[in-house]
Amino acid sequence: MQSFDLGKEGLRALNSSLHGLKGQTNMTAWEVINPKGAHAIAAGVDAPVDITVRGSTGYYCAGMNKQATIRIKGSAGPGVAENMMSGTVIIDGDASQYAGATGRGGLLVIKGNASSRCGISMKGIDIVVHGSIGHMSCFMAQSGNMVVLGDAGEALGDSLYEARLFVRGSVKSLGADCIEKEMRPEHIALLQDLLKRGEADGKAKPEEFRRYGSARKLYNFNIDNASAY
C-alpha cells in the first residue's frame, strides 16, 4: 500500500501522483493520512485504484472521479464526488451539502446523513444514504437512483426529470412536479441491488421503501403551470 501524508507532502503532490496512475495499475492501494479537512482530495482520479482517506475531508473530495474506489474514514465536506463519472465513493460519516451533485455515473455511499441538496442535478449517478437527507435534495435530478434509508427534508425532487428516488422514512414535502409512484417488481429488484452495493442490505428491505418520480407536467412550458414555480 502506498501511504501518503497529506500534512507533509501537500495536496498538489497527492493529486499529481494519483493522476499519474492513469493507464497503469501497479500501485492499486493508497492511503491518505492527515487529510485535516483539505479541499479537492483525490479530485480527478482516472484509474481503477483503491484510495482510503483516514479522516475528514473538505470540499469536493473525489470530484469528477473515474474508476477509483475512494473510502473516506470520516465525514465529507460540500460537493463530495461532484460530477463523478464512474467508480465508488464510500463515506463512513456524514456528508455536507451537494453530495454527488451532477454526478454522471458510479456509486456514492453515505453511511451517515447527507445535508441539503444531496444529488442536485444528478445525471446518472447512484446514491445510497444510510441516514437522512436534507432539504432540496435531487433538485432538477435528471437520471440515476437515490436511495435513502432514513427521512428526506423539504422539497424533495423539485423540478425532477427522470431520476428515481426511493425513501424508506418520511418525506417532509415533495417539490414541484415530484410525485409518489407505484413500486413495481423491477423497482424492488433495482433496490435489492443498490442496497447490496451500498453496503446496506442488512439494514433495510426493498419493500420498506416508497418510490418518487417526476409527474412530467413541467417538461414543456405551459403558462397554466406558472403558479407551480
Place this chain on the structure above:
Amino acid sequence: MTEFPKTPPRFSATFTPAINAEIRRAAASGIYDIRGGGTKRHLPHFDDLLFLGASISRYPLEGYREKCATDVWLGTRFAKKPIHLEIPVTIAGMSFGALSGPAKEALGRGASAAGTSTTTGDGGMTEEERGHSRTLVYQYLPSRYGMNPDDLRRCDAIEVVVGQGAKPGGGGMLLGQKISDRVAKMRNLPKGIDQRSACRHPDWTGPDDLEIKIMELREITDWEKPIYVKIGGARPYYDTALAVKAGADVVVLDGMQGGTAATQDVFIEHVGMPILACIPQAVKALQDLGMHRKVQLIVSGGIRTGADVAKAMALGADAVAIGTAALIALGDNDPIHEAEYQKLGTTADAYDDWHEGRDPAGITTQDPELFKRFDPVLGGRRLKNYLKVMTLEAQTIARACGKNHLHNLEPEDLCALTIEAAAMAGVPIAGTNWIPGRNGGF
C-alpha cells in the same frame, strides 16, 4: 357652420404603437415574449466615443509600414499553459443546441484561421468545435450538461460562467423543438422536453466557495489551464474584484448588448448595464487590486467593428469577444433569405426567434434540412475575413494614435459625444476637459 382644422392624430410617446402591440400580444397569449439576441433599445455605446488621433503633441505611426502588434496572452496569473492569441477578438460562448454542429464547426474554422479562440456553451463540447478550434475555451456552467474531466483536460482554457450580459441573474431554457436526439443525449435528458439551465451553480454559493471550486478545477487539470470567470454586467466593480479574489486568471465581462439563445424580452431589455458603463468599473477594480494586465479582462456585448475593439481596449480591456456579430458574419439574418423571413412574420436583420429552431440561414437550428443550407467551410472563411477586417481597423486607429500595440491605447486617446457616454466611459466631452461624475462615483 365654420369648419375648423381638426387636431391631427397624435401618437403617445408612452403608449407607442410598438408598446400597444405588445400589450395586445400579451393579452391574447397570456405569456411573455421570448426571443434570442441582446437588447434592441438605444443605449450609450462605443458610437458615442471618438478617438482624438495624433497631432503635434502625439506622433502617429505609418500605416502599412510601422508595426502595430495585436497579440494577447491570457491566463498568465496561475496557469502553467497560458493562451497566446494573434488577435484580441475572441468568439464568445454559444452552445451546440442553440447552434447547429456545422455552425460550431464554422466558428472553429474561422477563429483558428484568424488566430483566435472559440468557446463552447451550455451543451458540452462537440467534436466539430474541438476538431476545428486551435484554441478552445470550455465553459463550466450551472447546468453542467456534458461536463466531464476528459473534456476539461483537452480544452485550452476553462470559463466558469456566473452570468451573461443578456440576463444577469437568469438561467436559460432550450425549448423542446431544438432538442434533437443528439442534443438530448449530450444533455442526458429526454428528447423534445424544454431543457432548463439553472441560474446558480449546484455545488457552490458565493465568492469563498468559488475560490475553492476554481482550486478544484485547477487540481483536476494539474494547474495547466487558464481559468476565466464570466460575469454579466450588473455590478462589475465588485464582481470583478470578487472574481480576482477567487483566483480567476481572466475576467470575462458581458454587457447587456450581449446575445442569448433565448430568454424573456423583458429580461433582455430591462436587466443589466451597457458594456460602456461596465468596462471602466471593472478596470478600476483591477487597478485598485494592482491586477490590471495581470488578470486579463475580456469584454463583450455589442462589439461590431475594429473601432469598437479599439475603444474597448483603450478603456482598459485586454481583449474582446463577439457572438452576435460572428453569427451575422456566418450568414445569420442575411437579406438573401428575405422571402423566408417574411413567411416567419419577420424580416432580415430583425429575426430573433432563434429558440424556435426554424432559422432560414441554417445556423440557429437543429433541423437537418435547414442546416444543410449552411456551408461550414464558406462560413469559416467569412468569419476569418471579418475578424481580419476588425483587426486591421483597430490597427489603423491605434497607429493614428501613435501606438505600436493595441494594448497601448488608453482613455486619454478618447473623447465623448454625449454626457452619458462621457460619464460612463470616464472620458471628457469632446472639446472640453469635463468628465461628468469624475469627482464622485466611478
